[in-house]
Amino acid sequence: MLRITRFTVGKLRQCRSDGFYHLPNRISRISWKRQVCINGSPEVLVLPLYKGRTMSQLSCLRSGGLFLPRFVWKHSRHTVAFYSTSTDSKQTPTPVDQQDNKNSLRVPSDVKKLLDLAYPQRWRLSAAVGFLVISSAVTMSAPFFLGRVIDTIYTSSTEDFTSSLTSLCIMLTGVFLCGGAANAARVYLMQISGQQIVRNLRESLFSSILRQEVGFFDKTRTGELINRLSADTAVVGRCLTDNLSDGLRSLAQAGAGVGMMLYVSPSLAAFVLMVVPPIAFLAIIFGRFLRSISRRTQDALAAATQLAEERISNMRTVRAFGKELMELQKYAGKIDHVFDLAKKEAVVSAGFYGVTGLSGNFIILSVLYKGGLLMASEAMTVGQLSSLLMYAFWVGISIAGFSSFYSELMKGLGAGTRLWELMDRKPEFPLNEGLVLRPEQFKGELEFRNVSFAYPTRKDSSIFQNLSLSVPAGSIMAVVGPSGSGKSTLVSLLLRLYDPDSGMVTVDGHDIRDLNPYWLRSHIGTVSQEPVLFSCSIAENIAYGATDPSQVTTQDIYRAAQIANAHDFIQDFPKSYDTVVGEKGVLLSGGQKQRVAIARALLKNPKILLLDEATSALDAENEFLVQEALERLMHGRSVLIIAHRLSTIQSADAVAVLDRHRVVETGSHAQLLANDQGLFRKLMEKQAFLQTEQKQALFK
Numbered sequence: 001m002l003r004i005t006r007f008t009v010g011k012l013r014q015c016r017s018d019g020f021y022h023l024p025n026r027i028s029r030i031s032w033k034r035q036v037c038i039n040g041s042p043e044v045l046v047l048p049l050y051k052g053r054t055m056s057q058l059s060c061l062r063s064g065g066l067f068l069p070r071f072v073w074k075h076s077r078h079t080v081a082f083y084s085t086s087t088d089s090k091q092t093p094t095p096v097d098q099q100d101n102k103n104s105l106r107v108p109s110d111v112k113k114l115l116d117l118a119y120p121q122r123w124r125l126s127a128a129v130g131f132l133v134i135s136s137a138v139t140m141s142a143p144f145f146l147g148r149v150i151d152t153i154y155t156s157s158t159e160d161f162t163s164s165l166t167s168l169c170i171m172l173t174g175v176f177l178c179g180g181a182a183n184a185a186r187v188y189l190m191q192i193s194g195q196q197i198v199r200n201l202r203e204s205l206f207s208s209i210l211r212q213e214v215g216f217f218d219k220t221r222t223g224e225l226i227n228r229l230s231a232d233t234a235v236v237g238r239c240l241t242d243n244l245s246d247g248l249r250s251l252a253q254a255g256a257g258v259g260m261m262l263y264v265s266p267s268l269a270a271f272v273l274m275v276v277p278p279i280a281f282l283a284i285i286f287g288r289f290l291r292s293i294s295r296r297t298q299d300a301l302a303a304a305t306q307l308a309e310e311r312i313s314n315m316r317t318v319r320a321f322g323k324e325l326m327e328l329q330k331y332a333g334k335i336d337h338v339f340d341l342a343k344k345e346a347v348v349s350a351g352f353y354g355v356t357g358l359s360g361n362f363i364i365l366s367v368l369y370k371g372g373l374l375m376a377s378e379a380m381t382v383g384q385l386s387s388l389l390m391y392a393f394w395v396g397i398s399i400a401g402f403s404s405f406y407s408e409l410m411k412g413l414g415a416g417t418r419l420w421e422l423m424d425r426k427p428e429f430p431l432n433e434g435l436v437l438r439p440e441q442f443k444g445e446l447e448f449r450n451v452s453f454a455y456p457t458r459k460d461s462s463i464f465q466n467l468s469l470s471v472p473a474g475s476i477m478a479v480v481g482p483s484g485s486g487k488s489t490l491v492s493l494l495l496r497l498y499d500p501d502s503g504m505v506t507v508d509g510h511d512i513r514d515l516n517p518y519w520l521r522s523h524i525g526t527v528s529q530e531p532v533l534f535s536c537s538i539a540e541n542i543a544y545g546a547t548d549p550s551q552v553t554t555q556d557i558y559r560a561a562q563i564a565n566a567h568d569f570i571q572d573f574p575k576s577y578d579t580v581v582g583e584k585g586v587l588l589s590g591g592q593k594q595r596v597a598i599a600r601a602l603l604k605n606p607k608i609l610l611l612d613e614a615t616s617a618l619d620a621e622n623e624f625l626v627q628e629a630l631e632r633l634m635h636g637r638s639v640l641i642i643a644h645r646l647s648t649i650q651s652a653d654a655v656a657v658l659d660r661h662r663v664v665e666t667g668s669h670a671q672l673l674a675n676d677q678g679l680f681r682k683l684m685e686k687q688a689f690l691q692t693e694q695k696q697a698l699f700k
Ligand SMILES: Nc1ncnc2c1ncn2[C@@H]1O[C@H](COP(=O)(O)OP(=O)(O)OP(=O)(O)O)[C@@H](O)[C@H]1O
Pocket: 218, 455, 456, 457, 458, 463, 481, 482, 483, 484, 485, 486, 487, 488, 489, 490
């Protein structure tokens, strides 16, 4: 056990910020004290995570998930990481879509979660509350002193009137200036802390989304997640920023107002306070309603966002089918639902605000009535009545302010419930835990052993039953089979996007469930049938393949593009490598996208390659260029290629034919072709027949 003092938090903050970081695997022991442990691997030192400092990171670390680099510092040989000792069991593995509406049961824990979010900002918030106390004290002392001024005006003799009035007014001016400054400081500190909380909330939520297994994304709609990330966090943020600040001020002022009223006239204050119980009762009912309607509104908004997001991102299809009007009507239907909920909320809110506003006015009226009677019996001076009237006025305003705080808080809790569900969801697969093979152990031999599998969303429809297939290290295995036979599913299982229901997938004899998925994926390159590029420059898209894109040089990118036969077409673009490719690479042709994707995979330099050959016909030149690039990419690696072209099948070391949930034939191209009754022969004959027909049609 080492004791270190030189790794300060300040130093840790200087760390690089280029994406997620590889977590240490086996943590031997961690202490909350400033001690470190060596976790089996001599390069990794682990520091305890300071309680509270990084609440948002805690949640992602608990499940061994993505490690945000802000808390990782590379120091010559060592990677220093903050890590939590917590073995928190609060994480509920309930899928988001199975959670039901249990608002009323969860209020205390939800409020606690809101407070947990605010915990890292406790010093700023404490300072803000300090300033709040000062500014409220000033505001609330004003009526008292103004009452004194009025009594001075009424009772002072002429000679000392001017000097008393002047000194009182000068003193009050000073007090008001202090109050103004304290108020400004309160607003500033509250706003900054609130925004920091929202920022942390968004980061935590995004981190939680990124950690979920692929099966989760099969079940959960993208629009729903986007809505949570943008709209729900905004609602929770609003509840924690201006609202919290105004709410605390209203609460403090109402409390101080009532206190001062009790001080000036206890009997009158008791009379006025009779209004509180009915308002509190009303507020509880209103709060419950608001929480539930807020949740329903956010759900309805998510459905509308989902529809809009899907249609806008597939605008070409909508346009090609001329469905703009139909889509507009569908969207209008969704937002009508949001509007209906808003109408219900408006009716109930109108009633609540009406009653709280009325009660404020009743307080003033009752002070005037009761105070008038007390003045008539000379039990109260005109100055005291004036003070009480001003306090009553403040209390009235504070009740209105507090009602609005309360309603925003309830809405925030309603939206927050949706966020906690997602943030607490424990992914079914770990992201960064498990065995890492040493370079000399890692050969790249792949094997499917008696694998049975059905997709989690369609458990009753089996894709594989006792499928076995092996790819020797450094060889090329082409997989062919009818459409829907499960060729792409093989790739998904090798990437461990899903786990088999029985049997196992192995790499160098190790079940991939024992291997660290993050490590495994860093050694697998994929080029899919329709590669997806990101909406950034071509250079950035190619660099995305590297483990550390910030370390990639322009020369590395050029070299990868040259090998992938992409350099020439990229240079023909006016902005060359800085050309932005549009959403999903829509501004490039199919063949160009494929070659950029091949360059991206080349930069990764993986041991294992999983390729899904494009089925869409490329023109002869493009096909040649892509084929040539693929051959260069495959050289010296273990390759599983879903083959559609005869040339690929011929050049593979072995071919596997998939059909009826298993591999029905394996062998070299020549061996399989020699089997007259085999499926491979039939598939090839069919393809040859189709190709001959196409050629004949071309020359007619
Ligand atoms: N995420 C998913 N969830 C549920 N079912 C899926 C999923 N992906 C694919 N399937 C189903 O699994 C079966 C196998 O699909 P897969 O894409 O592996 O076939 P394939 O042989 O690659 O087909 P093709 O040659 O047409 O690309 C299909 O019936 C498909 O509908």
